[in-house]
Amino acid sequence: xxxxxxxxTYALRMSFVFLFEWLDTxxxxxxxxxxxxxxxxxxxxxxxxxxTLSTDPVAGFVxxxxxxxAATVAxxxxxxxxxxxxxxxxxxxxxxxxxxx
Amino acid sequence: MxxxxxxxxxxxxxxxxxxxxxxxxxxxxxxxSLVFAGAAQLAAIELYDQAAPVGIIVLTAVxxxxxxxxxxxxxxxxxxxxxxxxxxxxxxxxxxxxxxxSLTEFQSNSHSPQxxxxxxxxxxxxxxxxxxxxxxxxxxxxARIPSELSLSFAVPLTFIALLFTVIExxxxxxxxxxxxxxxxxSGWLPYELGLLSGAxxxxxxxxxxxxxxTVADSSQEISACSEAPxxxxxxxxx
Numbered sequence: 001x002x003x004x005x006x007x008x009t010y011a012l013r014m015s016f017v018f019l020f021e022w023l024d025t026x027x028x029x030x031x032x033x034x035x036x037x038x039x040x041x042x043x044x045x046x047x048x049x050x051x052t053l054s055t056d057p058v059a060g061f062v063x064x065x066x067x068x069x070a071a072t073v074a075x076x077x078x079x080x081x082x083x084x085x086x087x088x089x090x091x092x093x094x095x096x097x098x099x100x101x
Numbered sequence: 102m103x104x105x106x107x108x109x110x111x112x113x114x115x116x117x118x119x120x121x122x123x124x125x126x127x128x129x130x131x132x133x134s135l136v137f138a139g140a141a142q143l144a145a146i147e148l149y150d151q152a153a154p155v156g157i158i159v160l161t162a163v164x165x166x167x168x169x170x171x172x173x174x175x176x177x178x179x180x181x182x183x184x185x186x187x188x189x190x191x192x193x194x195x196x197x198x199x200x201x202x203s204l205t206e207f208q209s210n211s212h213s214p215q216x217x218x219x220x221x222x223x224x225x226x227x228x229x230x231x232x233x234x235x236x237x238x239x240x241x242x243x244a245r246i247p248s249e250l251s252l253s254f255a256v257p258l259t260f261i262a263l264l265f266t267v268i269e270x271x272x273x274x275x276x277x278x279x280x281x282x283x284x285x286x287s288g289w290l291p292y293e294l295g296l297l298s299g300a301x302x303x304x305x306x307x308x309x310x311x312x313x314x315t316v317a318d319s320s321q322e323i324s325a326c327s328e329a330p331x332x333x334x335x336x337x338x339x
Contacts, residue, residue: 033308037167038206038267040280040303045144045165046260047281048288061285067254074258078265087262088110088255095254 046071070095108198108228112235114255117243118143121253122150126240129268133236137196140263141165143256144296157294164300179197179207181219182214191218194225196232197263263275272314276307 025070050071051063080088112133119129124146127188134275136142141162148158172195173180203221246252268274274330280303287295 029308032311033304034167034170036273036276036304036307037164037300039264039273039277040300040307041165041168041296042140042260042264042267042283043277043281044299044303045140046257046264048284048295048299049257049260051285052288053285067257070254071257071261075261075265078262082266084259084262084266085110087265088258091256091258091261092251095251098253 066095066098069098102310108231109235110255111259112232113143113243114240114252114259115139115146116236116239116241117246117252117279118239118256119146120244122146124149129240130233130237133233134229136162136194137232138162138166138169139232140260143254164297169195170199172197176204176207178198179203179217183218187218191221191225194222194229196225196228198228206313249321263336270305272307276303279303279306 025064054062070091073094074087078087144165145158145162202224280299283302284295284299287298
């Protein structure tokens, strides 16, 4: 199983090298859409890690308020500074602070 | 190099979460040199932890890594002057950070093929070494960090931090908002299919909005020339 993942991820990397070889033919529309991949993927990774939908016992959102507050603080830092390291540090410190309280 | 501030914690978190998810240490380290793409690795590790089928893990990693297609498309004109062997080497080193720093450099200063290759490889090798060392550190030290410190929270934080670096305008904001909401609403789907559907719908909606805006712009221009284009009638019908 693990070896399969290793091989598959290697194939993944090679596929990008291969795609790179015939790049001249990437249609402009695809190139335009690719611009939206990073924000869409990162948001789809980040938001569900903080808030999830639950139907049991009743429909509603499930979240840990400490994490949501810390993530919001981090998001403000990220928005204002666009600095990755600073965002992570502030978010972690905010979470630790909230957990201690 | 301030860029390393973004690479080192990423490598560390990747190593630590991989071991935490039950991936053997050696394979966790190998993963960083084989894949060499933090966000895809983190997504794959999370899926591995949920015992998702290999096909789903790979598909998710491919989608997370689709952005490399965009990078290689935009940096290709500079790579074309390298020999084919160097292009294969350089393509391997094409990460978010290498791309950002090299493209900025190539656009602002003119380089001979050799000096641009040296610049690019210098950036790529520095980032590669920092990433491998920090992954190893994460694998070794990460397991000893008590769970009360909630180190796993650094993963969504990393995604948030990166998210704000790629949001440039209204359309990219919409892509992120749609993808995030759909991701949450379809979170009940197994194996992070919520992530896939969120990302795909986000890209689709943003593309649609961008296209209709382009059509609106061009039809305005053309109707100024009193010539009604087909696209405009199509748009009015829809």
